[in-house]
Amino acid sequence: MKLVQRDLKWLWLPIAACIALIAAGAACAYFADGYLQESKDLARAAAAQRADVQGKLARANEEEREIEASLKQYQTLAARGVIGEENRLDWIDTVTAIKNELRLYDITYSIEPQKVLDYPGFGGDSGVTFMVSRVKMSLKLLHEGDLLNFIDELARRGKSYLSVRSCDVRRESRGSGTTLAPRLQANCIFDLITIRSPGKRT
Amino acid sequence: MLWQKKRLLYLTGNQLTAYSRSRSDLAVDAVFERNDAGLAAFATYVARSRNLYYLVVDVVEEDYHQDTIPYLGRGDRRQLLARKLGQRYRDTSLTLSMSLGYEKLERRNEKVLYASFSNTQQFEPWLSALEHAECRLAGIYSTALLAPALIKAAGLKVSRCLLVSAQQTGLRQSYVEDGKIRFSRVGQLNLEDAQSVAATCASESARLQQYLVTMRQLPTATTPIDVMVLAAAPYQAALTEACRSSEVLRFHLINADDQCRATGLKSFPADAACEALFLQAATTDAPAEQFAQEQHRHHYRLWQISRGLLAVGATALAAGMLFAGVRLVHAYTLRGKIQADQAQFRVLSAEYARVTAKFPATPTSTANLKTTIKLYDRLQQETATPAYLYEQISKALAGFPRVEIEDIDWRVGKPPAQAPVKGAAARPVAAAAAAPNADYALAVVSARVVGARRTDLRSITDMAEQFIATLKKNPKLTVMGAHMPFAITAEDTLSGDIGSSRAIAEDASFKVTVGRRLGR
Numbered sequence: 058m059k060l061v062q063r064d065l066k067w068l069w070l071p072i073a074a075c076i077a078l079i080a081a082g083a084a085c086a087y088f089a090d091g092y093l094q095e096s097k098d099l100a101r102a103a104a105a106q107r108a109d110v111q112g113k114l115a116r117a118n119e120e121e122r123e124i125e126a127s128l129k130q131y132q133t134l135a136a137r138g139v140i141g142e143e144n145r146l147d148w149i150d151t152v153t154a155i156k157n158e159l160r161l162y163d164i165t166y167s168i169e170p171q172k173v174l175d176y177p178g179f180g181g182d183s184g185v186t187f188m189v190s191r192v193k194m195s196l197k198l199l200h201e202g203d204l205l206n207f208i209d210e211l212a213r214r215g216k217s218y219l220s221v222r223s224c225d226v227r228r229e230s231r232g233s234g235t236t237l238a239p240r241l242q243a244n245c246i247f248d249l250i251t252i253r254s255p256g257k258r259t
Numbered sequence: 260m261l262w263q264k265k266r267l268l269y270l271t272g273n274q275l276t277a278y279s280r281s282r283s284d285l286a287v288d289a290v291f292e293r294n295d296a297g298l299a300a301f302a303t304y305v306a307r308s309r310n311l312y313y314l315v316v317d318v319v320e321e322d323y324h325q326d327t328i329p330y331l332g333r334g335d336r337r338q339l340l341a342r343k344l345g346q347r348y349r350d351t352s353l354t355l356s357m358s359l360g361y362e363k364l365e366r367r368n369e370k371v372l373y374a375s376f377s378n379t380q381q382f383e384p385w386l387s388a389l390e391h392a393e394c395r396l397a398g399i400y401s402t403a404l405l406a407p408a409l410i411k412a413a414g415l416k417v418s419r420c421l422l423v424s425a426q427q428t429g430l431r432q433s434y435v436e437d438g439k440i441r442f443s444r445v446g447q448l449n450l451e452d453a454q455s456v457a458a459t460c461a462s463e464s465a466r467l468q469q470y471l472v473t474m475r476q477l478p479t480a481t482t483p484i485d486v487m488v489l490a491a492a493p494y495q496a497a498l499t500e501a502c503r504s505s506e507v508l509r510f511h512l513i514n515a516d517d518q519c520r521a522t523g524l525k526s527f528p529a530d531a532a533c534e535a536l537f538l539q540a541a542t543t544d545a546p547a548e549q550f551a552q553e554q555h556r557h558h559y560r561l562w563q564i565s566r567g568l569l570a571v572g573a574t575a576l577a578a579g580m581l582f583a584g585v586r587l588v589h590a591y592t593l594r595g596k597i598q599a600d601q602a603q604f605r606v607l608s609a610e611y612a613r614v615t616a617k618f619p620a621t622p623t624s625t626a627n628l629k630t631t632i633k634l635y636d637r638l639q640q641e642t643a644t645p646a647y648l649y650e651q652i653s654k655a656l657a658g659f660p661r662v663e664i665e666d667i668d669w670r671v672g673k674p675p676a677q678a679p680v681k682g683a684a685a686r687p688v689a690a691a692a693a694a695p696n697a698d699y700a701l702a703v704v705s706a707r708v709v710g711a712r713r714t715d716l717r718s719i720t721d722m723a724e725q726f727i728a729t730l731k732k733n734p735k736l737t738v739m740g741a742h743m744p745f746a747i748t749a750e751d752t753l754s755g756d757i758g759s760s761r762a763i764a765e766d767a768s769f770k771v772t773v774g775r776r777l778g779r
Binding site: 083 | 560575584589590600601608618625630638644646664668
């Protein structure tokens with residue numbers, strides 16, 4: 058059988074219908090498949106949501122204990138002053154007091170402007186901001202024990218958390234025997250770290 | 260479009276009768292005489308018709324001829340048959356060739372039947388009207404071609420059968436062997452006289468048997484054949500009387516009216532029961548071979564293509580819907596599970612809210628509280644004071660009164676890149692491995708060996724090495740590098756001042772870097 062141009066008047070409608078039916082079948086399959094995929098995604102999300110709250114409920118007692126412990130530690134830090142604004146005058150007073158108590162020689166210091174702590178893992182997207190003020194300090198010492206005692210006292214009594222970054226202790230003189238004079242020169246860098254209050258309960 | 264109403268056209272030498280067929284009814288639509296008025300009426304009848312047409316021809320002028328052709332491939336066979344038909348018939352517009360099987364000889368020649376209407380001009384006006392009206396002509400069948408279907412429908416299972424039917428055209432005799440028509444002819448018949456009809460049936464059957472023997476269609480003169488006599492009910496009594504079986508003729512009388520009903524026709528023209536059976540066979544059990552050529556069936560082919568396209572589309576739609584159905588059933592099941600999960604989530608959330616309501620009040624969110632403490636703990640782990648390293652260095656120094664510390668540069672940071680021990684002797688103080696990315700508390704210890712002469716290189720070097728070795732023995736420390744007092748290896752420059760009294764080793768200093776990993 059040979060088809061000619063005028064036969065198209067008989068065939069265009071069946072061809073169009075055939076294409077329309079195939080398209081309709083494909084559309085049915087496509088949308089049903091899409092609906093199934095969407096259902097699968099929803100099912101996964103719903104199951105995960107349920108499992109999450111189920112897990113949280115199962116861990117509720119443990120979480121309560123964890124919150125209590127964290128809260129206690131948090132309150133301790135807040136009471137000490139680590140959580141809150143940095144108070145440099147208090148800190149200088151503390152240094153002065155320690156110097157006098159330990160009978161140390163002259164102490165010189167320089168406190169840099171406060172900035173966000175940039176230690177690895179302390180990024181700002183956690184909702185909690187750690188702030189740091191870098192302090193460069195020079196001390197004259199009779200012996201290295203004075204430095205260690207000074208650092209211990211400063212860490213214990215300071216309202217900011219003290220992070221010692223470096224201490225270079227150099228022998229200045231070998232001493233002449235009876236004269237009580239500083240024999241060591243220490244140049245230290247400290248980080249005074251405070252935690253910016255995360256705000257009220259949300 | 261898929262299912263078309265069928266129109267059956269019964270053409271005799273002088274008229275054409277149009278029948279319409281529904282599921283179980285066959286009714287005469289119109290009768291068209293073979294004259295101008297009749298042809299014009301027929302043209303009007305088929306105009307703009309979208310029905311399927313089956314043309315059954317019952318005329319005297321037809322020819323059947325058996326031939327044998329060699330066993331050939333499909334293409335060669337087609338060409339040979341076309342040539343043979345062209346040689347035998349002047350006009351091949353209404354011819355056919357039908358295979359009758361193969362000879363059981365070595366060469367496997369094929370037996371073929373050629374059939375044609377002798378006078379094709381008598382069909383031309385009718386076919387032109389159909390062509391002009393673009394009618395869907397499914398096929399052109401002679402009553403002889405339909406004879407095997409009638410024998411089969413009557414339930415006669417015989418290899419040689421002569422169908423004798425009494426109809427308006429006359430007495431039609433069609434000889435069928437192994438389900439294939441071999442010969443057919445029409446004789447005159449007076450339908451008004453039942454006795455005459457019966458006598459003619461009996462006598463013509465015997466005569467045709469003789470003719471078949473003469474034509475070697477039957478192997479011997481005594482070869483028996485079955486004769487199926489098809490006639491309307493009024494002739495049955497006379498036929499029973501006249502048609503008595505003999506050694507060579509075994510008569511089977513079939514009541515055409517009953518046979519019509521048996522084939523599913525509840526109503527049919529009362530005076531044309533035999534014709535009704537032929538028409539019924541054309542629509543229900545038509546043979547593959549028929550007389551219409553492709554030009555006659557063009558619109559029927561277009562209809563078949565249309566039907567095929569729609570069938571493909573419908574199949575695709577059905578497949579798509581089936582696929583979609585399976586997907587939707589799966590999705591429906593999942594939706595049920597989602598609802599169950601969401602309901603359970605709501606219950607569990609409420610329970611969790613009830614439990615957490617009893618938790619202590621916090622100054623910030625629970626998450627912030629935990630994060631604060633977690634980061635603070637980490638901060639504590641990653642910071643240190645010089646006290647620990649000072650203590651360990653001091654312990655090591657206790658066994659070396661001649662080693663004096665000049666400087667301790669303590670810091671928190673990454674370990675220095677691994678470098679070879681500068682000025683190492685034959686027993687080098689190798690640097691220990693340190694984790695390159697971990698934070699360490701590091702101390703670069705600068706010391707010197709006191710009270711030694713500048714010339715005593717070996718003593719000074721040994722002292723420094725022993726001190727460093729002592730540090731290395733401490734499992735809590737990692738020695739990361741050392742710089743020896745003198746460059747005694749072959750790669751470095753070594754200078755000295757042997758014999759000088761001032762050569763106290765004031766410059767016999769060395770450096771060693773020790774560290775401790777934080778957070779462990």
